[in-house]
Amino acid sequence: MSHNPHDQTWKQLTDHLGEWVTESKKHTTDGHVASYIPELANAPAEILGICIMDASGSIAAAGDSNFRFTLQSISKVFTLILALMDNGEAAVFSKVGMEPTGDDFNSMLKLELVEPGIPFNPLINAGAIAISSLIAGKDSTEQIARILTFFREIADNPSLEINAAVYKSESDTAHRNRSLAYFLKDNGVLDCEVDDVLRTYFSHCSIEVDCTDLARMALVLAHNGVDPIRHQRLIPRRFVQIAKTFMFTCGMYNASGEFAMNVGLPAKSGVSGSILSMVPGQYGIGVVSPPLNRKGNSTAGVHLLGKLSQEFDWSLF
Amino acid sequence: MSHNPHDQTWKQLTDHLGEWVTESKKHTTDGHVASYIPELANAPAEILGICIMDASGSIAAAGDSNFRFTLQSISKVFTLILALMDNGEAAVFSKVGMEPTGDDFNSMLKLELVEPGIPFNPLINAGAIAISSLIAGKDSTEQIARILTFFREIADNPSLEINAAVYKSESDTAHRNRSLAYFLKDNGVLDCEVDDVLRTYFSHCSIEVDCTDLARMALVLAHNGVDPIRHQRLIPRRFVQIAKTFMFTCGMYNASGEFAMNVGLPAKSGVSGSILSMVPGQYGIGVVSPPLNRKGNSTAGVHLLGKLSQEFDWSLF
Amino acid sequence: MSHNPHDQTWKQLTDHLGEWVTESKKHTTDGHVASYIPELANAPAEILGICIMDASGSIAAAGDSNFRFTLQSISKVFTLILALMDNGEAAVFSKVGMEPTGDDFNSMLKLELVEPGIPFNPLINAGAIAISSLIAGKDSTEQIARILTFFREIADNPSLEINAAVYKSESDTAHRNRSLAYFLKDNGVLDCEVDDVLRTYFSHCSIEVDCTDLARMALVLAHNGVDPIRHQRLIPRRFVQIAKTFMFTCGMYNASGEFAMNVGLPAKSGVSGSILSMVPGQYGIGVVSPPLNRKGNSTAGVHLLGKLSQEFDWSLF
Amino acid sequence: MSHNPHDQTWKQLTDHLGEWVTESKKHTTDGHVASYIPELANAPAEILGICIMDASGSIAAAGDSNFRFTLQSISKVFTLILALMDNGEAAVFSKVGMEPTGDDFNSMLKLELVEPGIPFNPLINAGAIAISSLIAGKDSTEQIARILTFFREIADNPSLEINAAVYKSESDTAHRNRSLAYFLKDNGVLDCEVDDVLRTYFSHCSIEVDCTDLARMALVLAHNGVDPIRHQRLIPRRFVQIAKTFMFTCGMYNASGEFAMNVGLPAKSGVSGSILSMVPGQYGIGVVSPPLNRKGNSTAGVHLLGKLSQEFDWSLF
Structure with a gap:
């Protein structure tokens, strides 16, 4: 060929x-x-x-x-796209910024210092958690199903699944991400429950x-x-x-x-x-x-x- | 007289x-x-x-x-004292520092920047949460009972009680404190569960x-x-x-x-x-x-x- | 045509x-x-x-x-190029980093917090000042002449000149840039005198x-x-x-x-x-x-x- | 006795x-x-x-x-007192704050982050430099003479002198203090020239x-x-x-x-x-x-x- x-x-x-x-x-x-x-x-x-x-x-x-x-973090690219498809640009960028930041991926520094208190961009952990909360669905179960359907379509692979052991391991040890999510909740960035959004977030990371x-x-x-x-x-x-x-x-x-x-x-x-x-x-x-x-x-x-x-x-x- | x-x-x-x-x-x-x-x-x-x-x-x-x-935060003085009585100086000051800080009481800034990642002092929120975790007791129920007994003795007032409505209100809206607690958990400052320590913390704040x-x-x-x-x-x-x-x-x-x-x-x-x-x-x-x-x-x-x-x-x- | x-x-x-x-x-x-x-x-x-x-x-x-x-800051692109031509990549990137930062262009925040204390990138003020110091020349007079020659060649315009009034105005009011430069000097990023490097820096900004x-x-x-x-x-x-x-x-x-x-x-x-x-x-x-x-x-x-x-x-x- | x-x-x-x-x-x-x-x-x-x-x-x-x-920094206590005697409380505390800070003595962190941009207190370097600028006198020569007279009186020792070798050494290596001083100048905290205030500052440190x-x-x-x-x-x-x-x-x-x-x-x-x-x-x-x-x-x-x-x-x- x-x-x-x-x-x-x-x-x-x-x-x-x-x-x-x-x-x-x-x-x-x-x-x-x-x-x-x-x-x-x-x-x-x-x-x-x-x-x-x-x-x-x-x-x-x-x-x-x-x-x-x-x-893991590669999933953030596709949940960003799905959130854009579900909500449009304006809604997404009211919850996350567009700027790179030289800080560590799980830093809270900029969240605390910078007005208006939204994550700097959708690819740092704080931003990706905010993005997860924007995926359409009445609860995390629906959101996860929707994400999986979308990822399978992009990958042209209907057999993509969540690795349950990795999901459990992430969820059990996710103190820093939980801290970030509650910080976002306090700042008014998250509308849903922290446990729900983290269930969605850890799920797409574990595909x-x-x-x-x-x-x-x-x-x-x-x-x-x-x-x-x-x-x-x-x-x-x-x-x-x-x-x-x-x-x-x-x-x-x-x-x-x-x-x-x-x-x-x-x-x-x-x-x-x-x-x-x-x-x-x-x-x-x-x-x-x-x-x-x-x-x-x-x-x-x-x-x-x-x-x-x-x-x-x-x-x- | x-x-x-x-x-x-x-x-x-x-x-x-x-x-x-x-x-x-x-x-x-x-x-x-x-x-x-x-x-x-x-x-x-x-x-x-x-x-x-x-x-x-x-x-x-x-x-x-x-x-x-x-x-509220006045309780932090007496839980600090009780934690010192339960653990001694060395154990307490392995979990919190001794220095004043010019930051807001609920800031995470210093926690992220300063080695070794323990709260600056026991009177800021992060420090007081760490202190709550040190009160003797096999669970938060025992810790709360112990705190109440101690506070009643100091106040010479056996009728001191937790205000349930305030407790509930604090607990329901405590996203920033939950964020701080998970941050501490991630840093290895807390040995217990976040939900437990916050139950203890909100209880003594609500006396x-x-x-x-x-x-x-x-x-x-x-x-x-x-x-x-x-x-x-x-x-x-x-x-x-x-x-x-x-x-x-x-x-x-x-x-x-x-x-x-x-x-x-x-x-x-x-x-x-x-x-x-x-x-x-x-x-x-x-x-x-x-x-x-x-x-x-x-x-x-x-x-x-x-x-x-x-x-x-x-x-x- | x-x-x-x-x-x-x-x-x-x-x-x-x-x-x-x-x-x-x-x-x-x-x-x-x-x-x-x-x-x-x-x-x-x-x-x-x-x-x-x-x-x-x-x-x-x-x-x-x-x-x-x-x-003004547009000159930083061309002094970066000239510094690379004069010193090579390795020498330049020992003095400035490669990462974007979400901070203000004249921030010192990251300089103080981040090891090894070099500016995040050559386009923020701190980085551009470090770059100015790397232009070949035995003193700022030679450096400025060299920069002017290079800019004239790129612009194919031999009549490019420094605007003396703007230069003077910048130099007179440059407290923040002077502060940045002394900070860099203290961190060992600048080998030359602060006054010299600022003369070079303000000169190319004022072309x-x-x-x-x-x-x-x-x-x-x-x-x-x-x-x-x-x-x-x-x-x-x-x-x-x-x-x-x-x-x-x-x-x-x-x-x-x-x-x-x-x-x-x-x-x-x-x-x-x-x-x-x-x-x-x-x-x-x-x-x-x-x-x-x-x-x-x-x-x-x-x-x-x-x-x-x-x-x-x-x-x- | x-x-x-x-x-x-x-x-x-x-x-x-x-x-x-x-x-x-x-x-x-x-x-x-x-x-x-x-x-x-x-x-x-x-x-x-x-x-x-x-x-x-x-x-x-x-x-x-x-x-x-x-x-060295002990002199800051007495220049603070002299500045208070020369200017009164209100004027002094319009230029420096009253709060302790957990940061290093020569940190700029808080200066950049905190409104209104004045040093946290008169005993950190930035604050002490601001205080030096407030000593009465038409120039640094007069200020230094006035400080020396005051220190001699407090110490009941008319032979106190500035150690010229230490003064020179401090002045020659004071990049960080110069950086702080220009930062203060940029923030509008200093009315005088940076070189003048540092001459005063290094002089009292060198007594x-x-x-x-x-x-x-x-x-x-x-x-x-x-x-x-x-x-x-x-x-x-x-x-x-x-x-x-x-x-x-x-x-x-x-x-x-x-x-x-x-x-x-x-x-x-x-x-x-x-x-x-x-x-x-x-x-x-x-x-x-x-x-x-x-x-x-x-x-x-x-x-x-x-x-x-x-x-x-x-x-x-």
């Missing part, structure tokens, strides 16, 4: 991806598997998998690309996927909301634009600036060591490698994406 | 207290009754009552001295008293832990010393420095508009007037204590 | 730019001319000018496009230009460092990449996220009410309108760029 | 002071001599001296009580004394502004009250709460390792031992004062 006009890139990708994975895998030893959620701590430290999908659905994969993991699912979901964003395989618009273009902008400015926690400089692609990482990225107009990319650097991003994953971006000149700037 | 060597002061006090109350009452219009706990918002705004008790139990009272209110009770409790502190009426040591002197030091440096929220400068007595205020103060070695003082200034202290109450301190040269410095 | 393949866009631009300027000009009344530098306060409030330049040097201009103003100069300078960035008119590489591509990434993530002060979402182009604004922007691969853009919004960006300028971006679908995402 | 009614205390003091000094001297190894001002770094690390003076001028001294050092001078100065404060030896009022009582209150709540940097709890006396420390303290109504105390703990207070000095306070039950509470 021919991949015009990406034939050459694609050939290079499939020819060399294995060796680049081998090279980047060395960097797993620079990081540490997230330990604050006990279930995540069980992830093997030497894993590195990647899947790249083009507009025809062809796949270049290497390493542990069948390894299964939970979406289990593999690199192919990530690449498939990213592919839809790379094509501005149209699934290029089924030729179907799944998301209004404006909401993909919003999502990609946030991924570029604050998708990699407080190393987003560094990633933008060195990789230059919209991306979102999760503490499971996963990264969803894309080459706009072309590929969807899913990567996973559990050991994280100090900023919470996969060490080997970031290295591998940097290598690919340089090799193929993928940086947006 | 003669009040040697305080006869003259006492006479002046009883002669003039009424007119000073009338004068200070004008300042009730400078403040606003606390509204964030709905039950407190019902307090009448024109109230001002005071009770001063000497070592023989004689009372000088004026204004609405029979008005009943809840202890209902009048100015005579406050004056009686303050009298024991004024006499370094010995009840001068029943001639009985109720609290080890060192723990009273600790409590009075904290009252002087951080008893009036982030207006403690101003109060120390202008009144110069150990004191603790509560958002019910109450202030417990004392003239060391001599009098216990209880004041109440619901309207609060911007810093959370009773406007008329602070004015009245300032007047008395100047009149009788009570400032410690 | 034909503008293939941008003929149609260009025709629309030249046909409609005047009416869009008229429309956006209404928004000058939403802002306030910067007053903290006395000389800037003299700028007329009803000005709005724009110049767009294509790769052939053709110009679409409207409104007060001949109005002259100083570069006087018009919208055509801005568009010309932007054109070189839009073409990755090659001047498409003189067909000459002026800046290594990597350094343009770095500059454009920073412009996208933190070029519009703490409204950079909002601008990225609503306009979607790399841009840098200055308190003179100026904005330098570009359509990558195509146009250089210069806009000026002195009244600023609360975040420090030109109200009418931001409105006009938003209009153009929507009209021509220029957003990068 | 008889010391009624302090005969017994005095005898114990003179009998045992030497052994207590020997005991406390061991704690010099727990600290580090201040190194950020090069001249201070030269101080010998094994020094511990103390002088206690009673109302008759009798002296109990031990250890290196003849060691000479500069006042050289020994423990006897400290004890003599403290004696005047202990007697509410009246010199009990010359039977002369030197300071209005209210201003001494203000000074002692600040010493109690924020005299020992951000270990003031701990010192109040464990020693319980008004005190002020300096980075030269010196502490001025007093027993109100009785003694003036001067201590010096250069090695400092993490909070900036003399390790051996704090230990010795704690020992004395416990031995003689000097705590105010």
Whole structure:
């Protein structure tokens, strides 16, 4: 099968991806598997998998690309989109801001200091919790069902499920997120009960996927909301634009600036060591490698994406 | 009955207290009754009552001295003492610090920024919640019973009870305190469940008293832990010393420095508009007037204590 | 003259730019001319000018496009590039970070709180001052001469000069910048004298230009460092990449996220009410309108760029 | 000579002071001599001296009580008093606040965050710099002369002088203080030039004394502004009250709460390792031992004062 006009890139990708994975895998030893959620701590430290999908659905994969993991913060991108679809821009941005922040992802600092007391953006924990509360549904059960339906559609995978063990582990140890949620409740950002919104939040964080699912979901964003395989618009273009902008400015926690400089692609990482990225107009990319650097991003994953971006000149700037 | 060597002061006090109350009452219009706990918002705004008790139990009272209110933050002084009696200094100060802070009483700012992440002192909300968790007892029911017994003994009033309506109101609207408690839990400061410690915390905040009770409790502190009426040591002197030091440096929220400068007595205020103060070695003082200034202290109450301190040269410095 | 393949866009631009300027000009009344530098306060409030330049040097201009103003913070983009050319990436990023921050442009907050105490990025004032200190030259006189030479080359305008009145006004009222600089000196970020680095900093902020100069300078960035008119590489591509990434993530002060979402182009604004922007691969853009919004960006300028971006679908995402 | 009614205390003091000094001297190894001002770094690390003076001028001294050092932050107490004498309470407290703060002595954090942007209190660096600017005098030369005259009078020692080497060393390395001063200037707290106020500030910090001078100065404060030896009022009582209150709540940097709890006396420390303290109504105390703990207070000095306070039950509470 021919991949015009990406034939050459694609050939290079499939020819060399294995060796680049081998090279980047060395960097797993620079990081540490997230330990604050006990279930995540069980992830093997030497894993590195990647899947790249083009507009025809062809796949270049290497390493542990069948390894299964939970979406964690990557889910925030798609709940943001769903909240935008359910409520429109104005309603969403009355509850969360649009600005990057150099603080830790779970910081309360800015919430306390900054008027009007809404989270800085929808990708930090406080913002993502506010977003979860905006998903349509009469209770968290309906919201979770709705999220799962939406994620399955984007991933074109009806078998996506919540990992119950991870969900339970997150829920049991979520003191900081509970603290954030009550802070938001006190500030008038949340209309619902804290327990409800956290049930929704932990549920979407605990959806289990593999690199192919990530690449498939990213592919839809790379094509501005149209699934290029089924030729179907799944998301209004404006909401993909919003999502990609946030991924570029604050998708990699407080190393987003560094990633933008060195990789230059919209991306979102999760503490499971996963990264969803894309080459706009072309590929969807899913990567996973559990050991994280100090900023919470996969060490080997970031290295591998940097290598690919340089090799193929993928940086947006 | 003669009040040697305080006869003259006492006479002046009883002669003039009424007119000073009338004068200070004008300042009730400078403040606003606390509204964030709905039950407190019902307090009448024109109230001002005071009770001063000497070592023989004689009372000088004026204004609405029979008005009943809840202890709120004043209770923190006595739970600190009880926690010290139950655990000793070393254990208590491994969970809370000793330093005043210029921040709002419910700020999380310092908790996030300062190592090792324990509350700055036992009189800010975060610190007082940590202290509540240290009261002996196998659960919050036992802790609350123990606190009530202790407070009744200090007040020499077996009929002290928790105001159920205020308790419920606090508990229902306590998002910020819940946020603080989960933050402490995440930092490893709390060993127990958040719901338990908050039950204990809201219970002691909701104990209902009048100015005579406050004056009686303050009298024991004024006499370094010995009840001068029943001639009985109720609290080890060192723990009273600790409590009075904290009252002087951080008893009036982030207006403690101003109060120390202008009144110069150990004191603790509560958002019910109450202030417990004392003239060391001599009098216990209880004041109440619901309207609060911007810093959370009773406007008329602070004015009245300032007047008395100047009149009788009570400032410690 | 034909503008293939941008003929149609260009025709629309030249046909409609005047009416869009008229429309956006209404928004000058939403802002306030910067007053903290006395000389800037003299700028007329009803000005709005724009110049767009294509790769052939053709110009679409409207409104007060001949109005002259100083570069202010826009100069930071080009001193960053010059510092990179003089020192390389590693040396530059040992003195400034790469992360956006939600704080005010002149905040010290993050400098005090964050290890290792270097400015968050080169576009906030603290970062730009650090960058000024890295320009090659044995003293500020040499540094300023070198900067002026470089800016003249990029702008292809040998007559660019420092506006002495603005320089003096900035220097006389620069208490906050002096405070930042001494803070950096104390943190070991500055090797030179504070007075020297500020002389350099205020000098490049005070370089006087018009919208055509801005568009010309932007054109070189839009073409990755090659001047498409003189067909000459002026800046290594990597350094343009770095500059454009920073412009996208933190070029519009703490409204950079909002601008990225609503306009979607790399841009840098200055308190003179100026904005330098570009359509990558195509146009250089210069806009000026002195009244600023609360975040420090030109109200009418931001409105006009938003209009153009929507009209021509220029957003990068 | 008889010391009624302090005969017994005095005898114990003179009998045992030497052994207590020997005991406390061991704690010099727990600290580090201040190194950020090069001249201070030269101080010998094994020094511990103390002088206690009673109302008759009798002296109990031990250890290196003849060691000479500069006042550093201790001078802030007396410039505050002088500023109050020169301007009155209202003017002084329009420029500095009255509240303790848990932040480092040279922090800018609170200055940036808190309205109305004045320093929290007159004993942190920012506050003391503001106070220096309020001393009467047409320029810093006059202000310095006036301060020196006042300090000599309080110390009853016409030979007090500024240590020129320390002054120069402070002035040369004072980037952080310069940063604070420009920040204050920008906030409108300082009316004069930064260079002038810092000249005044560094000058009073560099006044050289020994423990006897400290004890003599403290004696005047202990007697509410009246010199009990010359039977002369030197300071209005209210201003001494203000000074002692600040010493109690924020005299020992951000270990003031701990010192109040464990020693319980008004005190002020300096980075030269010196502490001025007093027993109100009785003694003036001067201590010096250069090695400092993490909070900036003399390790051996704090230990010795704690020992004395416990031995003689000097705590105010």
